[in-house]
Amino acid sequence: MSLIGAYLATLSGAGGGGGTVVVLADASVDDANSGSAEASYSLTTTGDVFATTTLNGAIDIGDWISPNSAAPGSYEARADVVSGSVTGSATGSWLALTTTRTWTLALSSPGISSARLTVSIRLSGTTLTSATVDLAAQVEPDFGGGGEIP
Secondary structure: OOHHHHHHHHHOOOOOOOOOEEOOOOEEEEEEEEOOEEEEEEEOOOOEEEEEEOOOEEEEEEEOEEOHHHOOOOOEEEEEEEEOOOEEOOOOOOEEOOOOEEEEEEEOOOEEEEEEEEEEEEEOOEEEEEEEEEEEEEEEOOOOOOOOOO
């Protein structure tokens, strides 16, 4: 749902009612590291959206609901795998947001891996918003010595 769509949904009483706006933005979470790399996307019980990487830790990249005090309510989230594979919260099923939901792409040997998800949020059987989430992990080979890649 676009921001304009979210605004119109709020005006018409949809999106949770009472001025509540539920919206997800497309996101890309990338991690590059030596040894292992991990990229995660989370929807929290407090209404926040986090991107987590081995390199940068957890970063708040926005809210899935505004005001946050309306979270978690009876909202549910679903992640459908478009490509690649992820671990963490189940995919392909609606899950209550009374628990933080996290989808992770991890890599522990040299190489590059990626996954694409469609993440959606619904209330009372009505999907309110969806976004594309790209996760990528790159593990650089360890050549020993100074830690630099030649």
